[in-house]
Amino acid sequence: MRVSRRAQAIEPFYVMEVAKAASDLAHAAAGGDRPMIFLNIGEPDFTAPPLVQEAAARAVREGRTQYTPATGLPALRERISAWYADRFGVQVPARRIVVTAGASAALQLACLALVEAGDEMLMPDPSYPCNRHFVSAAEGRSRLLPTTAAERFQLSAAKVAAAWGPDTRGVLLASPSNPTGTSIAPDELARIHAEVRRRGGITLIDEIYLGLSYDPAFGRSALALGEDLVSINSFSKYFNMTGWRLGWLVVPDALVPVVERMAQNLFICASTVAQHAALACFEPESLALYEQRRAEFRARRDFFVPALDALGLAVPVMPDGAFYAWADCSAACARLGVPDSWELSFALMRQAHLAVTPGRDFGQADAGHFVRFSTASSMAHLQEAVARLRPLLA
Secondary structure, eight states: OOOOHHHHTSOOOHHHHHHHHHHHHHHHTTTSSSOOEEOSSOOOSOOOOHHHHHHHHHHHHTTOOSOOOTTOOHHHHHHHHHHIIIIIOOOOOGGGEEEESHHHHHHHHHHHHHOOTTOEEEEEESOOHHHHHHHHHTTOEEEEEEOOGGGTTSOOHHHHHHHOOTTEEEEEEESSOTTTOOOOOHHHHHHHHHHHHHTTOEEEEEOTTGGGBOOTTTOOOGGGGOSSSEEEEESSSTTOOGGGOOEEEEOOGGGHHHHHHHHHHHTSSSOHHHHHHHGGGGSHHHHHHHHHHHHHHHHHHHHHHHHHHHTTOBOSSOOOBTTEEEEEOHHHHHHHTOSSHHHHHHHHHHHHOEEOEEGGGGOSSSGGGEEEEEOOSOHHHHHHHHHHHHHHHO
16 A cells, blocks of 8 residues: 555654653563653643543533534633633734644644645744644655754754744744743744745744743733734643643634635544533632642642752753743763664663653754653652662762
8 A cells, every 4th residue: 555755754753663662671671669750741640530421421411512613612711711811911802712622623723724835834943743743744845954052952043043944934933942941031932923924935833832831921822912923822731631632723813714615624623521511620729729730830849840950851941831941961971872762761661660751852953952851740750860870970
């Protein structure tokens, strides 16, 4: 059977390749005194709050499982709109919000709606690999621009202007970012968007970790810059609903019918049960619990990042959001006699029963020198991980 060039061009998702190897090793060592600690996957260890679970069960029990409009339940779009106003002080009309089958579907819809064959989208290196594959699926091209710690591993307006070419369509950003947990400074983001706007391009911004911001200087939505950009968000991270596959897209008014038409044909609608459940995310009791959990994620960061630094796994920029630590592993590689972060991840898997993610997924510029740790796991797991790393690296 002939496979399309489009499918062949999609690289493996190395995070998942490493996860499979870690799971196999964990299974082989089952029953031992050192179970595998998984710090490789960006999935909160918290699950949906009680009110959300109860709302899902009630929707099933009452038979509210039929298709919703392709743009989502009107009540859910209104709740999301109110959350933007209450949390970020941004007025986002519900009519501009499209509920999707996870942030992945939101990115796919945005790219299919806006990217033509041969179009180039500028992205930072490092960045989340699936984002560039959504551009590829729309027959566009992602151009990764190397970034530095001094730039918070994010693009700048000057870098965008210097890289813009005849085929450039726009930028695809993430703030806070996976894998670095760093955000774009609001003033710099405004300059980037102004540069893109001046050139008639599009600004796509992944804000799925925005709810997990820890620094008021960065925890602001790009939607405050105007209506002529596209924001992607999700119920997976801040709202702890990873497997429910529910997200949303905020688009300019003119783009709503375009995205709606595509969603009708490609997805029909997002999960009805998940949508009814998500209504309960915005109840005061649920929001209070989410804020407690956000404080816990911050406490984990505040413990783990200094601990990595002390072990020679330097984190050049303190994450201001999300639940990741992007660590320079050059010293660790030298200590264990391995050439790069890919080999280091397997060495740690074997010697410490600790799963981490090598930099290979996230870019090309300096991927061999970095590993990503996820602090979405419990404090107890993070403390045990440090205890296992210490005799290897100290």
